[in-house]
Amino acid sequence: MSHDASHGHELPFWRKYIFSVDHKVIGIQYAVTGLLFLFFGFCLMMLMRWQLAYPGQPLPFIGNLFSETAMIGGIMLPEFYNQLGAMHGTIMVFLGVVPLAVGGFGNFVLPLQIGAPDMAFPKLNMVSYWLYFTGGVLMFASFFVPGGAAQSGWTSYAPLSVIASSGQTWWLVGMAFLINSSLLGSINFIVTTVQLRAPGLSFSRLPFFVWSQFVTSFLLLLAFPPLMAAAVLQLMDRLAHTSFFMPSGLVVNGQVLEGFAGGGNAVLWQHLFWFLAHPEVYVLILPAMGIISEIIACNTRKPLYGYKALVWSVVFLGFMSFIVWAHHMYLTGMGPNLSAFFQVTTMIISIPSIVILTTLILSLWGGSIRFTTPMLFALAFLPMFGIGGLTGLPLGLNAADIHLHDTYYVIGHFHYVVAPGTIFALFAGIYHWFPKATGRQMNNFLGKLHFWPSFVLMNFIFMPMLIQGLAGVSRRLYDPMQYAHAQPTQPLNVFISISAWCLGLAQIPFIVNFFWSIFKGKKTDQNPWQATTLEWTAPSPPPHGNFVKEPVVYRGPYEYSVPGQKNDFWPQAMKENN
Amino acid sequence: MSEAGLIKHISHPHPVTGVTNSKLGVWCFLASEVMLFGGLFSAYILLRTGVTDWPRGHEILNVPLATLNTMVLITSSVTMVMAWASLQMKSLSKYRLYMTLTVLLGLAFLVVKAFEYGHKFEHHHFPSTDNFYATYFTLTGLHGLHVIGGIVVNLYFLLFGVKMWEKEPDQLAGRVEAAGLYWHFVDLVWIFLFPVLYLL
Numbered sequence: 101m102s103h104d105a106s107h108g109h110e111l112p113f114w115r116k117y118i119f120s121v122d123h124k125v126i127g128i129q130y131a132v133t134g135l136l137f138l139f140f141g142f143c144l145m146m147l148m149r150w151q152l153a154y155p156g157q158p159l160p161f162i163g164n165l166f167s168e169t170a171m172i173g174g175i176m177l178p179e180f181y182n183q184l185g186a187m188h189g190t191i192m193v194f195l196g197v198v199p200l201a202v203g204g205f206g207n208f209v210l211p212l213q214i215g216a217p218d219m220a221f222p223k224l225n226m227v228s229y230w231l232y233f234t235g236g237v238l239m240f241a242s243f244f245v246p247g248g249a250a251q252s253g254w255t256s257y258a259p260l261s262v263i264a265s266s267g268q269t270w271w272l273v274g275m276a277f278l279i280n281s282s283l284l285g286s287i288n289f290i291v292t293t294v295q296l297r298a299p300g301l302s303f304s305r306l307p308f309f310v311w312s313q314f315v316t317s318f319l320l321l322l323a324f325p326p327l328m329a330a331a332v333l334q335l336m337d338r339l340a341h342t343s344f345f346m347p348s349g350l351v352v353n354g355q356v357l358e359g360f361a362g363g364g365n366a367v368l369w370q371h372l373f374w375f376l377a378h379p380e381v382y383v384l385i386l387p388a389m390g391i392i393s394e395i396i397a398c399n400t401r402k403p404l405y406g407y408k409a410l411v412w413s414v415v416f417l418g419f420m421s422f423i424v425w426a427h428h429m430y431l432t433g434m435g436p437n438l439s440a441f442f443q444v445t446t447m448i449i450s451i452p453s454i455v456i457l458t459t460l461i462l463s464l465w466g467g468s469i470r471f472t473t474p475m476l477f478a479l480a481f482l483p484m485f486g487i488g489g490l491t492g493l494p495l496g497l498n499a500a501d502i503h504l505h506d507t508y509y510v511i512g513h514f515h516y517v518v519a520p521g522t523i524f525a526l527f528a529g530i531y532h533w534f535p536k537a538t539g540r541q542m543n544n545f546l547g548k549l550h551f552w553p554s555f556v557l558m559n560f561i562f563m564p565m566l567i568q569g570l571a572g573v574s575r576r577l578y579d580p581m582q583y584a585h586a587q588p589t590q591p592l593n594v595f596i597s598i599s600a601w602c603l604g605l606a607q608i609p610f611i612v613n614f615f616w617s618i619f620k621g622k623k624t625d626q627n628p629w630q631a632t633t634l635e636w637t638a639p640s641p642p643p644h645g646n647f648v649k650e651p652v653v654y655r656g657p658y659e660y661s662v663p664g665q666k667n668d669f670w671p672q673a674m675k676e677n678n
Numbered sequence: 679m680s681e682a683g684l685i686k687h688i689s690h691p692h693p694v695t696g697v698t699n700s701k702l703g704v705w706c707f708l709a710s711e712v713m714l715f716g717g718l719f720s721a722y723i724l725l726r727t728g729v730t731d732w733p734r735g736h737e738i739l740n741v742p743l744a745t746l747n748t749m750v751l752i753t754s755s756v757t758m759v760m761a762w763a764s765l766q767m768k769s770l771s772k773y774r775l776y777m778t779l780t781v782l783l784g785l786a787f788l789v790v791k792a793f794e795y796g797h798k799f800e801h802h803h804f805p806s807t808d809n810f811y812a813t814y815f816t817l818t819g820l821h822g823l824h825v826i827g828g829i830v831v832n833l834y835f836l837l838f839g840v841k842m843w844e845k846e847p848d849q850l851a852g853r854v855e856a857a858g859l860y861w862h863f864v865d866l867v868w869i870f871l872f873p874v875l876y877l878l
Contacts, residue, residue: 217684220699287706291699295687321710326717332820333721340805342812344721363729363809368721375717645684 119230121222122644126229127208128537131530134200137236138523139607141191144184146604151176153597155579169248178578182251183243183267185576189254190271193380194278195236197522201387202282202320203232205529206289206313208537212635212642213307215298215651215673220291221284228284235277242270253576255377258345258369262337263352269338272331279328286320289313298634298673300653304411305672307633307657308404311411312390315418316383323379323422330372337364345369367432374425382421384518385485386414388525389456392478395532396460398631399475400467401668403658406459413452413459420449430498431505439498446496453489457482472629473547477528480555481521488516491566506576509569512562520558527551527610535628539640540621546613553606560599564592630669633657637673689849704856708863711824715867718820722813722874733810735876738803740794744876747790748868754783755865758832758858765851770843773854777836780861784829791822814875821871824864831857 120126150159156175163174170180211219219225242249247265250256261268293314297306306314333344341359348362397404404410426434426442461482469475491513494500504510527550535541569575573586580586580593627636638647651673659670665677686692687699695702726732735741761776798804798811805815835842835854842850 220685220687221703222685283707283710287703287710290706291703294695294702295692295697295699296685321706322713325710325714326720329714329717329721332718332816336805336812336816340812340815342805342816343809344725344812344816361806361808361812363725365724365728368724371724372717372721 119226121218121226123207123211123219123222123225124537124642124646126225127204127206129229130199130207130232131204133233133236134196134198134204137191138196138200140240141188141196142604142607144188144191146601147176148181148184148188149597149600151181151578152580153594155581179248179251181578182253182576183249186250186253186256186271187239187243190239190250192518193254193384194275195232195239197384197518197526198282198380199232200526201391201522202289202313202316202383203229203285205309205387205391205526205533206285206316209533209635210289210310210313211292211296212536212638212646213310213633214293214296214301215634215647215653216292216296217645217647217650219288220295221288224284225288228281228288231277231281231284235274235281238270238274238277242267242274245270255373256334256369257373258334258337258366259347259350260352261369262334262345263357269335272335272338275331276328279324279331282320282324286317289317290321293317298651298653301634301672304408305653305656307390308393308407308410308414309387309390311414312386312393315414316386319379319383319386319418319421323376323383326372327376330369330376333372334369367429367434370429370432371426374428375422378425378428379418379421381514381517382417384522386417388481388485388522389414389460391525391529391532392460392481394631394633395474395478395528396463397658397660398532398629399470399472399478400464401470401660402463402467403656403660404459405462405465406455407656407658409455410459413455417449417452417456420445420452424449427496427498427501430501436498443496443498447493450489450493450496457486457489472531473542473544473551474528474532476548476551477524477531480551481524481528484516484520484524484558488513488518488521491516503572504569506574507569508565508573508575511575512565512569515562515565519562520555524554524558527554530614532629533635534617534621535624536635536638536640536642538618538621539623540617541624541628542617542621543613546609546616549609550606550613554603557599557603557606561596561603564589564596568592627671630667632659632669632671634672637671689846689852698852700852700856701859704859708859711863711867715870718817719870719874722817725809725813729809733808735810735814735874735878738810739814739876740797741876743790743794744872747787748872750783750787750790751865751868754780754787755862757783758861762851762854762858765843765847765854768847770840773839774836777832777839777854781829781832781836784825784832787825788822788829791818817871817875821864821867824867828857828861828864832861 117125120129147159158174159171159176160174163171166180170177207219207225211217239249245266247267249267250261250264250271252261252264252268256268256271293310333342336342337344337346343360343362343364345366345368346357346360346362346364347366350357350360350362393404393410424442424445426438427446430439491509495504495510495513531542531547568589571585571589573580573589577586580590624640626638626640629636634651634653637651652675653672654675655670655672657672659672661668662670685699689698691698757776757779761773761780764770764772764776803811805812835850835857839850839854842853
C-alpha cells in the first residue's frame with residue numbers, strides 16, 4: 101500500500117490533474133466545474149431579473165455588449181429571454197447542482213467514508229466526468245448557434261420544442277451526454293458502496309451521507325433512461341420528421357403545420373420527461389440531506405436522532421419518487437382518476453420527507469451546538485427546506501393546483517427547496533470538507549459574511565414569488581406588465597431583482613475565501629472538526645489510495661459524547677476506548 | 679496503473695455478495711437498459727392505443743427474413759456462452775473459435791437488417807412516413823446500435839484476450855461473462871421487438 105500511496109506522484113501532470121482516475125481529483129473537478137456552472141446559471145438569472153423589474157428599458161452598462169439577436173439597444177428580445185429561462189433551469193439542475201452534489205461530494209467523500217482506496221471503476225469515473233464536461237460545453241456553445249440556445253423551458257415541452265430553432269437539437273445532444281455521464285457515475289457509486297466497504301462497515305453502520313448517495317444513485321440509474329428514450333424520440337421528430345410528439349392537425353400561429361404525418365401524442369413527452377424529472381427532484385435534495393446529517397451530528401456533538409428512521413425514510417422516499425411524476429401534469433387533461441392516484445402518492449411521499457426533517461430538528465435537542473460556518477448553513481437548511489416542502493403540498497392537491505399551476509408560486513416553492521435548501525447544504529459541505537480536500541481551513545469570518553446576507557436575501561427573493569403566484573402571475577412571462585392582474589405585484593418584481601443582484605454580491609466573500617484559503621488558510625490536522633466517520637482518519641489531503649493503513653470499523657457512524665469515554669467523539673475506526 | 683492492485687474484487691468475487699465488481703456493474707447497467715427500452719415500449723403502447731388504425735406488422739414487414747435474423751441472434755447467444763465455457767475449461771483455442779463465431783453472427787444480423795432497411799427505403803418508406811415506420815426504425819435502429827456496441831466489445835476481447843489470459847485468466851473469464859450478459863440482453867430485446875413489430 102505504501103508503494104501505491106506514493107505512486108500518484110510519478111504520474112505526469114495531465115494524468116494526475118486533467119485525465120485523472122483518482123476519485124478525489126475527479127470529485128474536485130466535478131465540484132469546480134459545477135460551481136462555475138452554478139455561477140453562470142445565476143448570471144443568466146440576473147439578466148432576466150432586469151427585464152422583469154424594468155420591462156422594455158435598456159440594460160445599463162453591459163446592454164450594448166450583446167448581439168442584435170439578443171438585445172437591441174440594450175432592450176432584451178423575447179426570444180433571448182426565453183433562452184435565458186430555459187438555460188437557467190437546465191444549467192442549474194443538470195450542470196450545477198447535481199454534478200456538485202453527486203459528482204463532487206459523492207466522488208470525493210463516499211469512497212473515503214466507506215474506507216475504500218478508490219471507486220470500483222476509476223477509468224469509468226474519469227469517462228463520466230469528461231462526458232459531463234462535453235455535455236456542458238455543448239450546452240454553453242448552443243448560445244452561439246443560429247437562433248440561439250434552447251428556448252422551450254428546461255422541460256422542453258413538445259410540440260413547440262420540436263419546431264424550435266436548432267439550439268434545441270444541441271440541448272438534446274447535450275442531455276444525452278449528461279445522461280450517459282450520470283449512468284456511468286451511478287453504476288460506479290452502487291458497485292463501490294456494495295463491494296468496497298471497509299471490514300466491519302456493515303450497512304447499518306454506514307454514515308447517512310453514504311445512504312443518501314446510494315439511494316440517489318438508484319434514482320439516477322433507473323430514472324434517467326426514460327429521458328434518454330424521450331430525447332431519442334424528440335431528436336427523431338426534429339431531424340427525421342417522425343411524429344412521436346406531433347398530433348394530427350396541429351395549428352401553430354394560426355396556420356396548419358406542414359411536414360409532419362401526425363398521429364403522435366404531445367403528452368407522451370411530458371410523461372417520459374417527468375418520469376425522470378420527479379426522481380431528479382430527489383436527486384437534488386437527498387445528497388443535501390446527507391451532507392446536512394453529517395454536519396449536524398458533528399456540530400451538535402451527539403448522535404443523530406433516529407438513524408434507522410432516517411435510513412428507512414430515504415429508501416422509501418427513493419422508491420416512492422418513481423410513482424409521483426404525473427402530479428406535474430394535472431392540467432394536461434389526463435383525467436380525474438389518474439390525478440387522484442398521483443395526488444395520493446404525492447401525499448404519501450411527503451411523510452418520509454417530514455420524518456427526515458423532524459429527525460434532523462430533533463437531533464438538535466440537547467446538543468452542545470458549535471456554531472461553525474458549515475453548521476450555520478446546515479441550520480438554515482432546515483427551515484428553508486421546511487418552507488419549500490410545505491408550500492409543495494397545495495401543488496400536490498389537484499384542486500389547489502388548478503389555481504397555482506405554472507405560476508410564480510411554483511417557482512417560489514421549488515427554489516425554496518433547491519436554492520436556500522440544497523445550495524445551502526452544498527455550501528455547508530464545501531466549508532465542512534474543505535480541510536479534508538486541501539489540508540487548510542476556510543476563513544470563519546468571511547464564511548459568516550457569506551452566510552448572513554445570503555440567508556436574508558434568499559428569503560427576500562423567494563417569499564415575494566409565493567405572493568405573486570397566489571395573485572396568479574404566470575411563470576414564463578417575458579413582459580410582467582402584460583396582464584392587468586399581474587400589474588399590482590410589479591413593485592415586488594423590483595424588490596426581488598434588487599435582492600437577486602445583492603445576492604450575487606453576497607457571494608464575493610465566498611469566492612475570495614475559497615481561493616484565499618487554498619493558499620493561505622489555516623493548516624489543519626487530519627480531523628479538525630473532531631468527527632467520527634472514516635474520512636477523518638485519512639491524512640488531509642488524502643494521498644493516492646487514501647488511507648495509510650486499511651481502516652477497520654468497530655462501531656456506528658455517530659458515536660459522539662458516549663458516556664464513560666474521555667473524548668466526546670469515538671471514531672469508527674478506533675479499536676480501543678479513548 | 680496501480681488501481682488493479684489497490685481495488686478489491688476485480689477478479690475474485692466478494693465473499694458476501696458473491697459477485698465481482700464488473701458483474702455487479704453490468705447488472706446495474708442492464709437494469710438501466712431495461713428502463714430505456716421500457717420507456718420506448720411504453721411510448722409505443724401509448725401511440726398505438728391512441729389511434730384508431732395501426733398497420734399490421736406482418737403485412738408490410740418481411741417476417742421470414744426477421745425470423746432468420748432471430749435465429750442468427752439466438753445462435754450467437756449460444757456461441758457466446760460456449761466461448762465463456764471454453765475459458766472456464768481453460769481452452770483458449772476453443773474460446774477464440776466461439777468468440778469469432780459470435781462476432782460473425784452479430785455482423786450477419788446487421789447485414790440482414792441493412793437489407794431490410796434498404797428494401798424499405800426503395801419503396802419510399804421512411805421514419806417520417808407514419809408512426810408505425812417511425813417506431814419501427816427508431817426501435818430497431820437503437821437495437822442495432824446496441825448490437826454494434828456488443829460486437830465492438832466482443833472483438834476487443836477476441837483480439838486482446840490472449841494477453842489478458844496470460845496475465846490474469848480469471849479476470850478475462852469474468853469480463854467475457856459480463857460481456858455475455860450484455861449480449862444476451864441485446865438478444866432478449868430483439869425477442870421482444872420481433873413479435874411487437876413484425877407479428878402483432
